[in-house]
Amino acid sequence: MPKTSSRWLGLLFQVGAVLLALLFTSIILLLVGAKPFQAYERIIYGAFSDMGHISDVLVVWVPLVLVSAGLLITYSTGLWNIGIEGQIALGAIFTVWAMRLLQDSSIPPVLIILVGFLAGMLGGALWAALAGALRVFGGVNEIFGGLGLNFVSTALTIWLIFGPWKRPGVGSMSGTVPFDTSLWLPMVGGSRLSLWSLGLGILGIVVVYFILQGTYFGLRLKAVGKNPRAAFLMGIPTSSYMMLAFILCGVFAGLAGAVQVTGVYHRLIPSISSGYGFLGMLVAMLVNYQAIGAPFVAFLFAALNIGSIQLPIDLKLDSTLSGVLQGALVLFVLLMDGVRRRVLHKK
Amino acid sequence: MQKRLWLIVSLLVIATMALTACTTPATPTATEAPVDETLTFGMLLVGPYNDHGYSEAHFVGGQYVEANVPNTKMVYVDKVNSADRPGTTPAQLAEELVAKGATVVIFNSDDMKDSAHEFAKAHPDIITIHASGDGAWKDGKDYQNIPNLSNVMGRMEYGKMMAGCAAALTTKTGQIGYLGPLINDETRRLASSAYLGAKYCWAKAGNDPAALKFKVTWIGFWFNIPGVTSDPTQVADDFYNSGFDVVISGIDTTEGLIEAGKMKAAGKEVWAIPYDYEKACQEGADVCLGVPYFNWGPAYAKYIKAIQAGTFTTGWEWLGPDWTNINNPDTSMVGFDKGAALSADASTALDSFIAELAGGLNLWTGPINLQDGTPLLADGVVASDLEVWYLPQLLEGMEGQSVSQ
Incomplete structure (x- = not known):
């Protein structure tokens, strides 16, 4: 089959997958007695109607794209880093820890924030290294190891909030005492968006793009992912590369945790990861593990998250509908990809 | 080829969404800002x-x-x-x-x-x-x-006192459980108020005050969050299975009542007192002693x-409640709606208790000690709003954690 028609056929299948996902979500909406187009219109309104909403979308986009960037590295190495949620949480915990230690010192706030970010990266990397060590040296599948570590990180977060870091006299689900505003990332105008975190998000995905596309290191990571045995026989130290992939992914997850602390919540809260780890996995799957598409799909998912807030307010619909749409997109894209392969194979 | 394809698809979707947003009619929807004086x-x-x-x-x-x-x-x-x-x-x-x-x-x-x-x-x-x-x-x-x-x-403290009273007038084992949310000033004072009401009515009914067991178990939040809080269903079951025959709920949801209903269906003689919402008893009328509720x-x-x-x-x-009629929907901030499971005698005794409260009875009057024995109020001293609002511990005689650790 000529290359051009193959490309067009591929595009057709991808558009078909998006349409099927929309159709699937619409059927669910109809089943609950809602009007699908009205719901989609509200989501779009909620995400793009003004600069405030667009900036809120970008606030979600930053940690999501950072997490997705990290996951592209582990995916390339053939690893399912399910423990990403815990790595975000540990990044946040380390950031809060460092900032709590320094907040009453004479160190300038900008340096405290910087140390907070470095600590966050360290926290995420250490937690990921633990999952990696379990996989590489302990033979524990990273899915099970990661899941276990996620539970531990949740318990650790709750313990810190209700224990050592509790508010004076009380434990509160709303988290630890917020940091002084001088330790918040500066925001643009009256929005919640920080240009620093936005820059970090862009930088993160660009770095991962170049690692995977333009470096010998990235090529070796992918070689390990494609066929670890062959890679080993070719002289690539597969264990080291797997560990490195975990640690790098943890650095990005830790960064996302640090952004959640310094730019969004300004404290540690029980659900500090906001589920971006699992959402990031969907993003990575949807872009077929290619960095070039990640920022766009992450933006789409962030828009769905923010836009869907309108559903309960305006239509009394549950905003988890956005999750249904996100999941449906991934499922149908994978499905259509399978169908496309079969069709091409037959031809 | 693949990556370019994805780029195109992603851009297409986003562009479609953005375009639709731009062309969205400016006419306000049913819930947008009104132009009248509403x-x-x-x-x-x-x-x-x-x-x-x-x-x-x-x-x-x-x-x-x-x-x-x-x-x-x-x-x-x-x-x-x-x-x-x-x-x-x-x-x-x-x-x-x-x-x-x-x-x-x-x-x-x-x-x-x-x-x-x-x-x-x-x-x-x-x-x-x-x-x-x-x-x-x-x-x-x-x-x-x-x-x-x-x-x-x-001032839900009054509602909780009534709940505690109803529990004490009903319990046959002398053991009352309190299903607590998270530990803070508010929840400490509410659990303690329930205890004060229970202790008062228990003693007034001629029982030995020392024989009353009142235990608080905190789940960690106002309602169940799986994986984060303790499961209130489990906590309520633990109470009922360990000799506590009345559970007063301090959480926002009705697990205590629902579990009591299941226990009763299984032949156990247990009761529950939900919280917050006037019609909460409807989920288990045959085990509900009543509900202290807010009328916002x-x-x-x-x-x-x-x-x-x-x-x-x-x-x-x-x-506080409107003491002329605590259940007046137009005037009373706090009410207590008696449940079908409250016996006639207990109902009468509870009415007397409410009348005493309306007449000026203040159970936040010394001597009252904190859980660790520290005096809170000397004999005859009435607590100030500040002392009640910022209660630092549970009270002496109550079991359960006072401060989160």
Whole structure:
């Protein structure tokens, strides 16, 4: 089959997958007695109607794209880093820890924030290294190891909030005492968006793009992912590369945790990861593990998250509908990809 | 080829969405800002609007305002907590309500305190009412001096005393369990009030005060969050399976009542007292001794009317029951609706207790010691609002954790 028609056929299948996902979500909406187009219109309104909403979308986009960037590295190495949620949480915990230690010192706030970010990266990397060590040296599948570590990180977060870091006299689900505003990332105008975190998000995905596309290191990571045995026989130290992939992914997850602390919540809260780890996995799957598409799909998912807030307010619909749409997109894209392969194979 | 394909698809989807947004008709939808003189008030509910508990009580309060104050409209978001709405903050959601035309925003949970203050500071033109907070209490420990911030709370201590009394008049094992949410000033004083009511009625019925067992188990939040809190169903079951035959709920949902119903169906003689919402007993009438509930409507109606008239002043209010009729829907902030499982004798005794409270009986009168034996109130000394509001521990005689660790 000529290359051009193959490309067009591929595009057709991808558009078909998006349409099927929309159709699937619409059927669910109809089943609950809602009007699908009205719901989609509200989501779009909620995400793009003004600069405030667009900036809120970008606030979600930053940690999501950072997490997705990290996951592209582990995916390339053939690893399912399910423990990403815990790595975000540990990044946040380390950031809060460092900032709590320094907040009453004479160190300038900008340096405290910087140390907070470095600590966050360290926290995420250490937690990921633990999952990696379990996989590489302990033979524990990273899915099970990661899941276990996620539970531990949740318990650790709750313990810190209700224990050592509790508010004076009380434990509160709303988290630890917020940091002084001088330790918040500066925001643009009256929005919640920080240009620093936005820059970090862009930088993160660009770095991962170049690692995977333009470096010998990235090529070796992918070689390990494609066929670890062959890679080993070719002289690539597969264990080291797997560990490195975990640690790098943890650095990005830790960064996302640090952004959640310094730019969004300004404290540690029980659900500090906001589920971006699992959402990031969907993003990575949807872009077929290619960095070039990640920022766009992450933006789409962030828009769905923010836009869907309108559903309960305006239509009394549950905003988890956005999750249904996100999941449906991934499922149908994978499905259509399978169908496309079969069709091409037959031809 | 593959990556370029993805780029195109992604751009296509985003462009379609953006284009649709641009071409969205400017005509306001049913819930957008009104152009008439309707006052729109927003409400942020920590739990589901239909939780048969605290959030539903607020929601019903909002509906009361709409029905009783002309030219008013409510917009709301429920499940405002970081587990149900990850990635959002209450302040952010409040701004969504302002975008719908709300000029007054009610934050309904103590756990929204940081966001309520942040929002009020950022929006000086929006009246911010934080239910259960103390940021606008000049004498309070957390006074914020934010001109547009108000607080309101019901003196649920009385409702809890009635609950404790009903429990003590009913228990056959002399063991009362209290299903606590998380540990803070509010929850300590409410659990302690239930204990004071129980102790009073237990002794008055001729029982040995030392024989009454009152245990508090905290689940960690106002309602169950799987994987994060203890499971209230499990906690209630543990109570019923270990000799506690009445469970008073301090949480926003009705697991204690539902489990009592199941136990009764299985042949156990147990009872429950839910919390917050007037009709909470409906989920298990045959085991329900009654429910202490909030009636937010009259207070919110008063505020909204004053705002419409331009006479509203911000401040901190702690409103008690209307002692002429604690269940008057138009006047009483706190009520107690007796359940079908309350015996006739217990009902009569409870009425006498309520009459005593209405007559001036104050159970927050010394001698009262804190759980660790530290004197709180000397003999005959009546607690101030500050002492009750900021109760540092549970009281002597109560089992359970006083401070989160």
